[in-house]
Amino acid sequence: MKRQEYTEANRKAWDEAAPYHARQNQAALLKSFAQPGYSCLDPIETEVLLELGLKGKAAAQLCCNNGRELLSLEALGAGPCAGFDISEAFIAQAEELKAAGGASCSFHCTDIYEIGPEHAGAYDLIYVTIGALCWMPDLAAFFDVASLLCKPGGHLFLYDKHPIMDMFEPGYEGEAAFTPQHSYFRETPFAEADGLDYWSGKAYAGETYYSFPHSLGTVLNAIINAGFDLRRFNEYPHDIGMAWKKYEGREAQFPLCYMVLAERRG
Numbered sequence: 043m044k045r046q047e048y049t050e051a052n053r054k055a056w057d058e059a060a061p062y063h064a065r066q067n068q069a070a071l072l073k074s075f076a077q078p079g080y081s082c083l084d085p086i087e088t089e090v091l092l093e094l095g096l097k098g099k100a101a102a103q104l105c106c107n108n109g110r111e112l113l114s115l116e117a118l119g120a121g122p123c124a125g126f127d128i129s130e131a132f133i134a135q136a137e138e139l140k141a142a143g144g145a146s147c148s149f150h151c152t153d154i155y156e157i158g159p160e161h162a163g164a165y166d167l168i169y170v171t172i173g174a175l176c177w178m179p180d181l182a183a184f185f186d187v188a189s190l191l192c193k194p195g196g197h198l199f200l201y202d203k204h205p206i207m208d209m210f211e212p213g214y215e216g217e218a219a220f221t222p223q224h225s226y227f228r229e230t231p232f233a234e235a236d237g238l239d240y241w242s243g244k245a246y247a248g249e250t251y252y253s254f255p256h257s258l259g260t261v262l263n264a265i266i267n268a269g270f271d272l273r274r275f276n277e278y279p280h281d282i283g284m285a286w287k288k289y290e291g292r293e294a295q296f297p298l299c300y301m302v303l304a305e306r307r308g
């Protein structure tokens with residue numbers, strides 16, 4: 043399949059998932075974002091972002107979903123903030139959350155690979171969080187977009203699930219869940235059609251969607267090759283994706299997530 047065929051299939055699956063997510067979350071999020079200064083970001087990313095300095099920094103989130111993280115970034119001082127996502131239905135939810143608190147972020151419905159040249163060099167911070175890279179059939183092209191959007195001297199902040207966890211099937215029970223099921227170096231996408239309602243954890247028969255495992259080496263090299271210098275790289279034992287809670291708190295602990303801070307070369 044071509045890149046556009048993958049992203050189009052995934053667009054349909056995400057649009058289909060949007061009402062399921064809204065049923066779980068939207069009412070509570072509307073209440074939260076009506077409060078001035080509300081942020082859903084965890085203390086670890088908040089500390090790194092505040093240390094970087096957000097005041098007056100133009101920020102772009104790639105794969106912003108319902109905008110809750112970008113709205114939080116604005117509440118922490120960043121601005122102007124722009125979110126990009128392929129799902130019209132999630133962008134509509136982001137607009138609702140924005141209106142609840144009178145935020146000024148802009149949300150753009152687009153395939154990341156198709157972001158227009160008007161955004162080139164417009165951002166001090168490119169913000170990428172869990173569940174973005176795994177939808178990218180071409181990681182090098184994704185980070186080329188990040189680099190294109192970023193001002194020289196600006197930063198890329200990435201906080202994602204650790205790719206080693208792609209070796210396991212968290213839905214399996216007992217020891218099977220802790221036994222590697224897939225190669226760390228797998229290159230073929232995962233194809234699934236059981237829905238993307240990870241908030242309720244309930245499956246539904248839906249559109250086929252495709253996710254792409256990328257090793258840590260592939261991610262870091264793609265960042266460097268796109269024109270960024272690494273400034274910080276941390277691995278952590280906590281789950282930021284809900285699927286991996288049972289892998290926390292073990293004596294022989296897996297890395298469950300990681301954070302990269304990189305600076306755009308001048």
Ligand SMILES: C[S@@+](CC[C@H](N)C(=O)[O-])C[C@H]1O[C@@H](n2cnc3c(N)ncnc32)[C@H](O)[C@@H]1O
Binds near residue numbers: 104
């Ligand atoms: C798991 S969600 C991101 C979640 C986000 N970290 C959060 O917690 O809100 C992944 C998002 O990527 C978007 N997406 C997937 N492929 C995309 C593409 N090619 N271009 C733009 N957005 C894409 C989906 O529409 C979805 O909203």
